[in-house]
Amino acid sequence: MAFFNVRIRQHKDDTGQATVEFALLLPLFVACIGVLIATTMLALSSLRLADTARTAARVASTSNDPQDAVRTLTTKTGVDSRVTLDDQRQFLTVYLTQRIRLPLIGVPIPVVRITSHITVMYEGVPMLLG
Numbered sequence: 001m002a003f004f005n006v007r008i009r010q011h012k013d014d015t016g017q018a019t020v021e022f023a024l025l026l027p028l029f030v031a032c033i034g035v036l037i038a039t040t041m042l043a044l045s046s047l048r049l050a051d052t053a054r055t056a057a058r059v060a061s062t063s064n065d066p067q068d069a070v071r072t073l074t075t076k077t078g079v080d081s082r083v084t085l086d087d088q089r090q091f092l093t094v095y096l097t098q099r100i101r102l103p104l105i106g107v108p109i110p111v112v113r114i115t116s117h118i119t120v121m122y123e124g125v126p127m128l129l130g
Contacts, residue, residue, distance in 0.1 A: 038102040053116040092122040
């Protein structure tokens with residue numbers, strides 16, 4: 001019977017260990033979930049910006065004023081845009097930049113800037129003479 005009492009005392013000394021382990025690991029788990037959400041948000045925004053750049057380049061490649069066409073397309077999205085044509089007016093490059101604030105509460109991470117660019121062949125509308 002004395003052996004049984006010793007086991008009970010040893011078991012009583014371990015009470016609260018699970019609570020302490022949970023209290024120590026919970027902030028780490030929450031931080032990992034926050035980083036996962038921020039990374040996913042950043043990846044999706046980057047994919048969305050690349051798709052917007054492709055669409056803007058497609059629209060601008062057949063426009064007389066490519067800069068105005070891209071600006072019209074990106075006005076409501078909060079994306080900064082720049083369009084360049086090469087010297088021979090053969091290739092058009094669209095540069096897009098977007099600023100994203102990551103949703104990490106209490107962490108002093110500045111606004112992240114993502115960029116995307118694409119180059120396409122310029123097929124401007126031919127001017128009709130006379």
